Structures are given as C-alpha cells and as structure tokens.
Amino acid sequence: MNLRELSEELGLSQTTVSRALNGFPEVNEATRKRVQAAAEAHNYRPNQKAKSLATGKSMQIGHVIPFSPQHDMVSNVVFSDFIGGAGEVYAQHGYDMLLSLVNFDDEERAYRELARKGSVDGMIVHGPTQDDPRIGLLQELGIPFFVHGRSTDVATTYNYLDVNSKSAFRRAAEFLLDLGHERIGLINGSERMDFAQRRRSGYEAALTARGIAIDTSIMRAAEMTEPYGFSAAHEMLASENPPTAFMASSIVPALGVRRAIESHNLTVGRDVSVICFDDAISYMPNGEGEPIFTAARSSVRDAGRRCAELLIELINAPDTPPVGELWEAELVVGQSTGPAPKAAAKAAAKKA
Secondary structure, three states, X not given: OOHHHHHHHHOOOHHHXXXXXXXXXXXXXXXXXXXXHHHHHOOOOOOHHHXXXXXXXXXXXXXXXXXXXXXXXXXXXXXXXXXHHHHHHHHHOOOEEEEEEEEHHHHHHHHHHHHHHOOOOEEXXXXXXXXXXXXXXXXXXXXXXXXXXXXXXXXXOOOEEEEOHHHXXXXXXXXXXXXXXXXXXXXXXXXXXXXXXXXXXXXXXXHHHOOOOOOHHHXXXXXXXXXXXXXXXXXXXXXXOOOOEEEEOOHHHHXXXXXXXXXXXXXXXXXXXXXXXXXXXXXXXXXXXXXXXXXXXOOHHHHHHHHHHHHHHHHHOOOOOOOEEEEOOEEEOOOXXXXXXXXXXXXXXXXX
16 A cells, blocks of 8 residues: 555555654644655555655664774774664664775765765764864764764863773773782774773773883784784783783783683683783673673663664754763673682781
C-alpha cells in the first residue's frame, strides 16, 4: 500500500496522513492514532524521500572519518563498538547513518560539502584533539553536532559526552602504587588525541603526589594496536630497570603487553601487573565472570547510544542549550594485578 491508497482508505489528504505519521504537532491526537493504527494494519512504511520532503529533514546523521596509512579509525574495535551503539538508536528513530571516509587533508571540505548539500541533520565528531578546529567549523556551518570526547582549549561551549580519563588513570595508578609498584610503564594512545593527554596527566599526577619522579623512558604513545603494546612492553622489560607494572590505554594494546610479559617467561599478575582502559568492548570481552584484566571500565557502546540520543534531541530542539556529560569509569579488579614483587616478598617474610 502506498501513501495515496492509505489516504483514500482513511478519507484524509495525503498531507494530513504524512504529517500524522511524522509527528507534526498540528495533527490532533485522535487523527494521529487512527492513521498510525491503519498504517500498522496495512504494513505501510513511509517512503524515505517522501518523509524527508514532509519533515524538511534528510533523516541521516553523519560521521566524517579521516584516514591515513598511520591512522585507520574504521578498523578500530573501539570505534566500531561506538558506531554499533549509535546505530541502534538511529534505527529506532528512523535515521540512517552516513559514513564519509576522507583523507586527513580533505576533512574540512567534507564537512562543508555535507552542509552545502543538506545531506545530514546532525554530526558526531570522533577523536577530538586539543583546540579541535572541527568544533568551530561546525558551529560556523550551523549543523547540530555532538563530540565524543572533549577538546581542551576550545573557548566556546559545545555538546559533548566524555569519560573522565584523567581521574580514571589517576585512580588506576594509585591502585598500583598501593600495591607497592613504583616502576609503572605507560602504554598510552596517540597523544595528538585529547583523551590520551588527559590519561597521561592522571598517571603523572598520581606519581607526583607520591613523590615518584616522572620517567619518560617507561612512557610510550602511539596508535592503540596489539603489536604496539607488545613492542613497547618488550622493550621496557628488556631494560636494566624494567617496570613491575603497566597501564595501557585500551584492552587492545594490553593484550600485546600480556604477550610481551609472557615472552620474558614472567607471569601477569604475579611478576608484572597490568591495568587497562576500554575493556568493555562487545566482541572482545574482558573474560567471563572474573575479569582477566584489572580495568577502568566504561562502555563505549553505551556512549554511542547516549551520544545518538542526545544528538537526536538536539536536532528536534535546536535551541536547546549545550549539553556536556562527563562519565566516571569504574575500576574493576581482575587477575592481572597483584603486589609488586618486592612488596610480595616482604609480606611473605613477615608471615614466615
């Protein structure tokens, strides 16, 4: 059944039926319910182009994804989980997702082209950097947008959802310090990203508060892959004064850290401890029951859902004041942490 046939069945104009199905306020509640019931009974689904004409919306939400040989966000499991969560909400509200993959140098042009064509009703910005120029650009273009993360040094207010990376990493470092670890290696994400700067800041703040000097020889920053985690940890463990613990910015490099520890014939959690962030990934669970890794946990999929919900609310009410949500990560204790070897030996000696 098409719109014309449904309209004839109800004895209403096509405009009234279309507006009733798309939630226009000028259609009274009784008519809306009658139209919706008839549409459901006849298994009628609005044509997307007709719906766009009726609402003045594209019914698409955009994600511009820059890529280069050094940075491939699309294959990143953390990004994929976020997209999965956002996509669930888009589907519930009748929105499609528009992914635009562009070279880093073409990112601004891509945003301007989407705005010029009216291709999207809103955008989600991924991987903000410090003083991120995309925020000012989207404000200039007048496109509703939400930032997954935050951008330090941006003076204007904007919509964002972020996890408190600084407090999460400070708390994680303090947990290791309380276990007697003083040589703690940092396997961070790329520090051109704002979140990685915040995680480093939390790590350094915890060490400084305990009077432990910052040692850059046991700090690394790069794209968060398993081989990177392995090579960084392997190099540190082979040094004259290796770390007794590691903090990794994601479960992905943490898997590489674990492989490096085992390659040195050491045991994770007994000889060397490991804490990671971003362990709540749908297709890479942190064990079943007891977690494998002690972790600062915050669901990326939940963040995707929430960003999508807030962005759709913003699209429907564009004059809403900017919204900022800051989530705290939960520290979950798993099998990958234990007392520092010296502290464990002292404890055993006391028992003896």
